[in-house]
Amino acid sequence: MAATRINGGATVQVKKTFVVPPPQRDTEEVPLTVFDLVAPAYHVTVLFAFSPPNPPTSDLVDALSATLPQFPLLTARLDHHHHAGRLRPCFVTGRGGAGALVVEAEVTSSSSLSDHLPLVPSPELAGLQPPVVETQHVLLVQINRFACGGLVVASSTQRQVADRFSMGIFYNAWADPRVATSQGHGIRVVDPCEIANLLLHFPxxxxxxxxxxxxxxxxxxxxxxxxxxxxxxxxxxxxxxxxxxxxxxxxxxxxxxxxxxxxxxxxxxxxxxxxxxxxxxxxxxxxxxxxxxxxxxxxxxxxxxxxxxxxxxxxxxxxxxxxxxxxxxxxxxxxx
Structure with missing residues (x-):
């Protein structure tokens, strides 16, 4: 099992990796819209930090599994289909999808989650994020549990699938699957090391x-x-x-x-x-x-x-x- 060191000497130990399968519906090819085509072709990662107490990891995974069928694009596979004699990029949903990759990890440290906050962008934070290089999954989730009971959930989404507004709908639905609703709708994977982050605070x-x-x-x-x-x-x-x-x-x-x-x-x-x-x-x-x-x-x-x-x-x-x-x-x- 892989282990990665983050800030403060803490170590992230991957315990389990699995795929939440796509909904068992007929395979469908969904062409990329003109808005999808102009969106950047890399994964965007968001980290959510929760102080204890927190529900068990199994509850989070169950809620994720219950929510994803309402958002078929998040378990899709990015591929190409024939249109007018040419190959066009498309999302393959249903049984032909790739599913969502889930990583369960534990953070071993004598410090608590609060000692690592705020989560300022840094190379060390990569250990809390799911690997996105050369992946077929448009959604990857890593659930990091600290010894103190704190939790950091990292979500990486291929940007051509959805913008920030739509992903906000998904995150809210994951938190409460009862209200989950959705509809609608060349590709190069960008190495995360090519992207620089800068956090500015203006009083x-x-x-x-x-x-x-x-x-x-x-x-x-x-x-x-x-x-x-x-x-x-x-x-x-x-x-x-x-x-x-x-x-x-x-x-x-x-x-x-x-x-x-x-x-x-x-x-x-x-x-x-x-x-x-x-x-x-x-x-x-x-x-x-x-x-x-x-x-x-x-x-x-x-x-x-x-x-x-x-x-x-x-x-x-x-x-x-x-x-x-x-x-x-x-x-x-x-x-x-």
Missing amino acids: TEFVAELKRRAQGKYTTFETVTAHVWKSITTVRGLDAGTRTSVSGRGRLGGTAVLPKEGFFGNLVLTASSGTTARELTISTLADVAALVRKGIRAVDRRYFRSFIDFGALHNDDDEEPLEPANMDVPGPNHLA
Whole structure:
């Protein structure tokens, strides 16, 4: 059994690895939507930490097994199917799916879970996460139990399956399977070592000062994004842009494109703002916040509808749709 050392001298010991099988339904090939195709093809990992007392691991696995049939894409397999004489990426659900990989592990340490909090992104945290390199599973879960009774649950999901909003629905359903509901709907696995994480904490007073400098006309999100963009560009001295994820749920609600309820999948596009490094560094914070706002507001209902039409128009093309890749400073920003 594998053992990995994490912060504070603690060791993560893998006790059991198994697969929650896909629902025993007829195999179905679900083509990737235009939103799936522009989503990054890597796994996104989220860690949830729970102080004791906690339910036994078997209860968590039973709840997971009861919830997953309501989210067939999470037990699917990423493959290709023939469409119009060409191979197209698709999710294979039902009996042909890959299932969800589950790892049960114990953390041996004289310290308690609270001694390891907050869980700041670091290479050592890899021991608490399921392995995602060259995996056929779109969902992997690792349940780490500390000697003190604390629990860390790590969930890694292939980003082309669902956006953060949809995964939030799944996590809530897993916590209470009685209300689980879902519907709807080239591929390269990115090595996690290629992805860098940076955790920033801005005190309330600092944010208030930023908003004052931005003349109080912009939201906290727009102001902080402008500050980070301006600061990073000043340090690097390079032409750069910033991008923000914008959810289409609020922009497509009430249309035939989006079900009234129960949608699970991807419905996020990127809002882009760009200028030169020189202009950015000499501009006021209010000017930069205005650029961020302009980029976000440009991704409106008409933009989402045109993007869907674009995907339908080019459905038989060899090329897969891509969003513009002209950003040098991407950020973990998200708007509903």
